[in-house]
Amino acid sequence: MSTKERKQREFAEREERFLAAAEACIREEGFLNLQMARIARLCDYATGTLYQHFSSKEDLLLALANRGNEAHVELFRQVQRWTAGSTRDRMFAIAVGDFDFAQRNPEHTKLLQYVHTRAVWESASPQRREQALTCTGPVGEIVTGIVREALEAGELEARGLSPMELACGPWSVCEGMQALSQVQGLFEALRIEDPERLRFRQVVNHLNGMGWQPLWDPADQAALEQLVSRIRTEVFTDL
Amino acid sequence: MSTKERKQREFAEREERFLAAAEACIREEGFLNLQMARIARLCDYATGTLYQHFSSKEDLLLALANRGNEAHVELFRQVQRWTAGSTRDRMFAIAVGDFDFAQRNPEHTKLLQYVHTRAVWESASPQRREQALTCTGPVGEIVTGIVREALEAGELEARGLSPMELACGPWSVCEGMQALSQVQGLFEALRIEDPERLRFRQVVNHLNGMGWQPLWDPADQAALEQLVSRIRTEVFTDL
DNA sequence: GGCGAATCGTGAATCAGATTCAAAAATTAA
DNA sequence: TTAATTTTTGAATCTGATTCACGATTCGCC
Known part of the structure; x- marks a missing residue:
């Protein structure tokens, strides 16, 4: 099942990218002003996708x-x-x-x-x-x-x-x-x-x-x- | 200036009433679900009035x-x-x-x-x-x-x-x-x-x-x- | 008491932003 | 190649805090 594994890896990688972007946002403007949509946009994904990772x-x-x-x-x-x-x-x-x-x-x-x-x-x-x-x-x-x-x-x-x-x-x-x-x-x-x-x-x-x-x-x-x-x-x- | 004092007292009393109402709300449904409008309504005041007390x-x-x-x-x-x-x-x-x-x-x-x-x-x-x-x-x-x-x-x-x-x-x-x-x-x-x-x-x-x-x-x-x-x-x- | 000025209270309107979800796109299976 | 399934999309929804233009009230003064 290499394809399934690849999927998982890619999913994990994307999550990591989201988190890195979130961290960058926080560095910019503190975590109180963190916006979900902005994180997604920064990574070129839709907001909804972010919610597949974080409830x-x-x-x-x-x-x-x-x-x-x-x-x-x-x-x-x-x-x-x-x-x-x-x-x-x-x-x-x-x-x-x-x-x-x-x-x-x-x-x-x-x-x-x-x-x-x-x-x-x-x-x-x-x-x-x-x-x-x-x-x-x-x-x-x-x-x-x-x-x-x-x-x-x-x-x-x-x-x-x-x-x-x-x-x-x-x-x-x-x-x-x-x-x-x-x-x-x-x-x-x-x-x-x-x-x-x-x-x-x-x-x-x-x-x-x-x-x-x-x-x-x-x-x-x-x-x-x-x-x-x-x-x-x-x-x-x-x- | 008894009238000014009375004003202040009434203001303080109202604030106390707001706080009491807020406490009641919290008891009901936890402080995460606290709603400003509800507190005001409970005390028969408009939302804006609440904001004269709390920024x-x-x-x-x-x-x-x-x-x-x-x-x-x-x-x-x-x-x-x-x-x-x-x-x-x-x-x-x-x-x-x-x-x-x-x-x-x-x-x-x-x-x-x-x-x-x-x-x-x-x-x-x-x-x-x-x-x-x-x-x-x-x-x-x-x-x-x-x-x-x-x-x-x-x-x-x-x-x-x-x-x-x-x-x-x-x-x-x-x-x-x-x-x-x-x-x-x-x-x-x-x-x-x-x-x-x-x-x-x-x-x-x-x-x-x-x-x-x-x-x-x-x-x-x-x-x-x-x-x-x-x-x-x-x-x-x-x- | 009556008048304009200042203050106060109102709550509908605004705004922010998280969350959802129906439709579109992509992927997989047959 | 087509149908089924999964994933992605982002506009629409929803919640709820915050604001502010307006009308009501009070105050200081005559």
Whole structure:
């Protein structure tokens, strides 16, 4: 059935072109002004054709978020390859990568936040939602891998939590700080001057609270900055 | 100028009526199906009149979120009044209250998440955004109040962070877990069975990591459950 | 009270843009 | 080559937010 396969491939290629066009549109004018018809026109297809790929605009947005996730996962893989760091430093590196990724891809970050909204999430097709969950799989594996290694090395104690549950701690700290910093003006109103430093401090605190060895002195700002810049040069060399 | 005052009062009353009607609509059919015209009609006003109060639908949604914030703040006040608990227990009580509030007001929680989205936030009027920031003020005061008290009592060390920055730690944990649990199906996919227990564990870990005395044994599940239920009966008596 | 000016409320009309679907085109099968 | 099937098309539909010209109301002043 080579013809059927070819069809499938072509279909996938077209979808990719749609997504690339959508991304271009978003770069131009932000994702709030994204128009379905414009995407189709940009690719020389009719609007209706677009709807053979995406059940709705929200569905397309989620697909776009999923697509961008690839680059995100790549960061995590880079951490995975960084065997020079301790398990704790690697977990911390995840947080640094996550932060830098958000900084470098503000539109994608906004989009991600938007599609994770209950309102939007529920308007996407079930298939797309499943795809979204699936494509966070690798992230989960990498992170729990680090946790598992730490458990085996005795650098961390499970205390009744699964590796995934343990990983959720630092994850929610990152996610939470991210969410807060997305609210424009909040940190200013709260008189918080250096959100980046604060975020990393919170992660350090949290890792300490998990008892992840070796514990850090959270007050040692210099050491923290050194670790961050070390991670940025050693792990995320391409950025 | 009593007539001018009366005008203002009537205007405010009308706004309140609009918001109440909007809330009723949302209860009926979720905030995604909220229609401006319907709200106006429910209050026996023309659509245009609604727009004298709210510059756009997003603006109205943010106003609605701000309005609901009142009940949220009330929870925090209850914690403030609970002088029987240690500072640490009080901070923990904030987390419990926050969680329970989200459970009890799912529509409001979804709405809050939605309006905090960069996309929506930026479509609201600057005045409304400011109002939103202002009305989180009391929350900040209560929480930093607890932190300050802990600092004075020597139960917590600042280590170079301001009270607000310290408070951001537990806050972001709550916010992050909240954000993750809003993504329908995520915890199931991650094989996390008891998000509530996990959330409280994360908060305990985090408070430990901040060095907030007295430290807790995070593995002591029974003690944790006891604290949670104690808080629920002693602090949030009305729920 | 009466008058013009200013403000307010109205809701039909406008506008935007997502979504649909009947017809046309292309592809496949016989 | 023709008929059946699938795909594509894009104009038409539909929903619903937003606007604005108009009439009603109130205000300040005489």
